[in-house]
Amino acid sequence: MKKIHIILLVLIAGAIAVLISFLQTTTTYDTVQTAMEKPGKFVHLMARWDKAQPMEYDALKNPNYLSFTAVDTLGKSVKVVYHNPKPENFEISERLVLKGKYTAEGYFDCSSIQTKCPSKYKDDMKAAQKNAQHNAATGSANTETK
Amino acid sequence: MDYYGEHLLPGQLGQFFIILSLVASLVATFAYFKATQSEFDADKGYWKKLARYAFITEAVSVFAIFSILFYIIYNHLFEYKYAWQHSSLSLEFKYMLSCFWEGQEGSFLLWSIWHCILGLVLIKTAKTWEAPVMTVVSFAQFCLATMIAGIYIFNWKMGSNPFILLRDSGVLDGAPALHMNFDVNQPLKQDYMLSIKDGNDLNPLLQNYWMVIHPPVLFLGFAATIVPFAFAIAGLWTKKFGEWTKPALPWSLFATAILGVGIMMGAAWAYESLTFGGYWAWDPVENASLVPWLILVSGVHTLLIYKHSGHSLRSTYLFLILSFIFVLYSTFLTRSGILGETSVHAFTDLGMNFQLTAFLLIFTLPAFVLFIKRYKAIPAIRKEENTSSREFWMFIGALVFFLSALLIIGKTSLPAFIKVAPPEDMEFSYNQIQVFVAIIVAVLTGFSQYLKYKETSRGFFREKMLWPAIISVVAASLVVGFGHINYQKHGPMFLGAIWLATACSIYAVIANAAYIWLGLKGKLNLSGGSIAHVGFGLVLLGILLSSSKKEILSHNTSGIAIDFGPGSDQKPGENLTLVKGVPMKMGKFDVTYLKDSAHPKKQQWYYKVHFKSRTDSEEFTLWPNAFVNYKGNEGLMANPDSRHYFDHDVFTYISALPNPEKNKDTATFRNKPMKEGDSLFYSRGYVILEKLVSKDNIPFEGFKPGDKATVATLKIHSFNNTSYTAEPLLIEKQDARFSQPDTVMSESIILQVNNAEAGIANIGIKESGTVLEYVTLKAYKFPFINILWAGIIITAIGIFISMIRRIQLNRSSKE
The missing domain is CATH 1.20.120 (Four Helix Bundle (Hemerythrin (Met), subunit A))
Structure with a gap:
């Protein structure tokens, strides 16, 4: 066996080991219930903002504190705390992917919020249609006055 | 109809x-x-x-x-x-x-x-x-x-x-x-x-000058990978297994340089106009374009090995075929929308997935059938490479690059095919592996230049290698010892790896630079390879230093936000709210949000943020901007702005704005025609128009000769005996007119010029309960980012020098 073959085998074995260890670091998509069952474990919580519950955010007081209630498709809800400014399209998002951990204190400590729309493309088209209709409705008075 | x-x-x-x-x-x-x-x-x-x-x-x-x-x-x-x-x-x-x-x-x-x-x-x-x-x-x-x-x-x-x-x-x-x-x-x-x-x-995110040049260059790089691929296929097809490598070499170098520059122009765009706070995020779109480049670099090196020693022809075929196949695969990944959940880029599914898959397979299958069928016939040397030969170590370098490419594309693709979520820290998951690739590759590029093809005598190697090695050890100790590289987030092991990688990339730079004189006697037209390696060493060094020494400046240490609320064991936040006109402490700076101004034609606002150092005379103004509720895209799309220094950048962007719904202004403007000296009352005082001046030149983005600007100087006298000055502005362009109001915060009034003609201005005044204006922003310090950009330019120059030399060699060998 040539030296180069030995090195090749070692490198490939290393690469496979890396891929396997990568698979072990991957996380899961969870509901509120399953996230609560594994406190302290990093999960992707799929939920949406429960608009009926109060949301706490005041950029003047503290731009790094957002707290709201998230509810999943099964109807179970959890309090979420996020230490960053409120994502800009938070209000209009239909779905949120919340990355973080459920804590022993009984809230979901979120490190990142991904706001989701059913399809970016469809959404763009919707916005575009709205524009077209708006333009149609208001006639010409659009580009001149600003 | x-x-x-x-x-x-x-x-x-x-x-x-x-x-x-x-x-x-x-x-x-x-x-x-x-x-x-x-x-x-x-x-x-x-x-x-x-x-x-x-x-x-x-x-x-x-x-x-x-x-x-x-x-x-x-x-x-x-x-x-x-x-x-x-x-x-x-x-x-x-x-x-x-x-x-x-x-x-x-x-x-x-x-x-x-x-x-x-x-x-x-x-x-x-x-x-x-x-x-x-x-x-x-x-x-x-x-x-x-x-x-x-x-x-x-x-x-x-x-x-x-x-x-x-x-x-x-x-x-x-x-x-x-x-x-x-x-x-x-x-x-x-x-x-x-x-x-x-x-x-x-x-709006594409309205950036990098976006004008990055895609054409990147696509030229993608397009160029077909040439080495086509030559390799032609070699297999016509059974002239080796001859094609000569014309293919300059083409491969061309594709490497262009694709590399194209990718990094995308990184520069991300750095300047996206807000994840960096130039590289291991996003699927980025990875998918990096992988063909890595494999192509492997292919270039095995091409050289074949040319000089007759080894590695089979792997050359594999690498050059795969680099184009991975261009097609990246097209499939990024355009089919199957990565939608894991990428921040907006993928659009045009319903062409069948066609994209077919495009991928129609090249992959025949290419591999041909490769496997002809594999045995491709000439290969039975004798083993000598470990003192250049080709042995070059091949290992090519192999490491190739495997690192496979790992990257594997990690990128997995979530598309099996249902798992990405790890907690995606970037770290890549970095912890690639830092070792950097170490190996940096060391290999450093010493393999000093080896000769086929065989090197120990004496020669030792004599030439000695000084570059000593200088590198000294330089690396200085940088690691005094450079304050102290990246603690992922523990001492990772920090150690960063130190080692930093040292190795310094070695790569010094050893390759030295080789231009020691090995090539300063003949620049011959030293394309060494120059490219110097550049690549600088790229690695720039990446390591700028990432591990990145600092967040906007730690929330201000007086306003004391209460971090429940969960206050958290680190202080990374975002700072600036109220208009009120200076805030940020690192060594006092930062003030001075004013905002609108783009003449778009719903785009520029925020003037002034940085003033408390410790020295440093002082500058940044204009981060944002599109707000642009053309139906509700929300904020922020463009950062940065101050460039020789050894670092200060980088800031708007991370949040007051909720326009909550702060909706229900008050309307009250208008009055005024000439100089006229006055106008409001609930708590009166306003006098002191001066009305027309100007045909003002420092304003988009202001062209022929446009006209009118400045109204207004004195506001409040009943509590304080007075203020406001200078609203009216800009008249050929096809549009727009007014830039001025605000007197403490009186909660906004003044604007609606029109102005023959010394009479129509002044609008609005009294509002919600004029408290603020922005929330995030600011970083990126040290040594210029090493990265310089490294890329040097790498590209080096590759082009090699390419020109190879074209000349091919020409002269034919004559």
Whole structure:
């Protein structure tokens, strides 16, 4: 066996080991219930903002504190705390992917919020249609006055 | 039915050229195929001539399609969906080309254009290799032509046509105002074009100068990978297994340089206009373009090994084939939308997944069948490489690069095929592996230059290597010892790896730079490889230093936010809120949000943020900007701004703005015509117009000669005996007029000039309860980012020097 073959085998074995260890670091998509069952474990919580519950955010007081209630498709809800400014399209998002951990204190400590729309493309088209209709409705008075 | 105000001719012409390019590329493929296969010279000549005519026809058609689409965008023909969706009346000329690459169709077109140009160069230069190589290129052109064909074959739609009319695209179907009797089931009104006033505009994030040049360069890089691939296939096909490597080498170098620069221009764009706070995020889109580059670099190195020692021809075939296959795979990954959940980029699924898969397979399968069938016949040297030879270590370097590429694409693709979520820290998951790749590769590039092909004597190696090694050890100890590289986030092991990698990349820079003198006696035209390696060492060094020493400046240590609320064990936040006019402490700076101003034509606001150092005389102003609720895209799209220094950048962007709904101003402007000296009352005082001045030159973005600006100087006297000055501004451009109001915060009033003529100004005043204005922003310090950018430029220069040298060598060997 040539030296180069030995090195090749070692490198490939290393690469496979890396891929396997990568698979072990991957996380899961969870509901509120399953996230609560594994406190302290990093999960992707799929939920949406429960608009009926109060949301706490005041950029003047503290731009790094957002707290709201998230509810999943099964109807179970959890309090979420996020230490960053409120994502800009938070209000209009239909779905949120919340990355973080459920804590022993009984809230979901979120490190990142991904706001989701059913399809970016469809959404763009919707916005575009709205524009077209708006333009149609208001006639010409659009580009001149600003 | 005929509609008024439509221009149908360009679309029909475009349609014609699309069909022509489809047919011509198919004819070219077939004719080049016959020219390769036929055994008689006369036949060969006949087919080759036909093929050339066909390919030139194809090239002309593609240029015509491109020009017609540009004509449509340039003339704002919004009856075409492409112009309507990707451009607008207010779009600056320089961004009109960017419209091409915002849409799928346009970017396929761009790719196709580069293939045409490369194909024409190949026709001129490839000589005996022309027929087989151009068979591959022509066939790729045919595949790309199907992507923009938009033809229905039975019920299956092939490709997406850039010339589709807005009224045929379905966009208007839901708009009652455009239909007869306001009923969407009825046909469109004949004069519906009267209502289509403006287009949807280019995505604001793409309105950046990097986006004008990054996609063309990147696509030239993608397109160029087909040439080494086609040469490799030609070698397998014609069974002339080794000869093609000579002409393929300069082409591979060209593709490496262009693709590399293209990728990093994208990184520069991300750095300047995205807000994740960096230039690289291991996003699937980035990874998918990096992987072909890594494999191509492996291929370039094995090409050199083959040329000098006769080893590694089989791996050369594998690498060059795979680098193009991975370009196709990246096209599939990024355009099919299957990565939608894991990427921050907006993927659009055009319903072309079948076609994209077919595009990938139709090249992958035949290429691998051919490779496997001919594998045994490819000449290989039985004798083992000597461990003191350059080729041995070069091959290991190529192998490490190749495996690192496979790991990256594996990690990127996994979530698309099995249902797992990404790890907690995606970037770290890549970095912890790639830092070791950096260490190995940096060391290999450093010492393998000092080895000779075939065999090196120990004495020679030791003598030449000694000084660069000593200097590197000293330099690396200084940098690691005093450089304050103290990245604690992932523990001492990772920090150790960063230190080691930093030391190794310093060694790569010094050893390669020294080799230019020690090994090549300063002959720059011979030292392309060493220069490229110096650049690559600098790239690694720049990446390591800028990432591990990145600092967040905007730690929330201000007086306003004391209470971090529940969970206050958290680190202080990374965002700072600045109230207009109130200085806040940020690192060594006092930072003040001074004012904002609007773009003359767009819903884009510039925020003037002033940084003043408390410890020295450093002082500067940044203008981060944001699109707010732009063209139906609700929310904020922020563009950062940065202050560049020799050794670091200060980088800031708007991370949040007051909620426009909550702060909605219900008060309206009260208007009054005033001349100088006139006064105007408001609830808590009065305002005097002191001065009204017209200017034809003001320092304002977009202000052109011929535009006029009027400045009103207003003195505000409050009843509590304080007075203020306000200077609202009116800008009159040829086609638009816009007013930049001024605010007196403590009196909660806003003043603006509505119009001004012959010394009389119509002044508007608004009293509002909610004028408290603030922005929330995030600021970073990036040290040594310039090492990275300089490294990229040096690498590219080095590769181009090598390329020119290889072309010269090929020429002289033929004579």
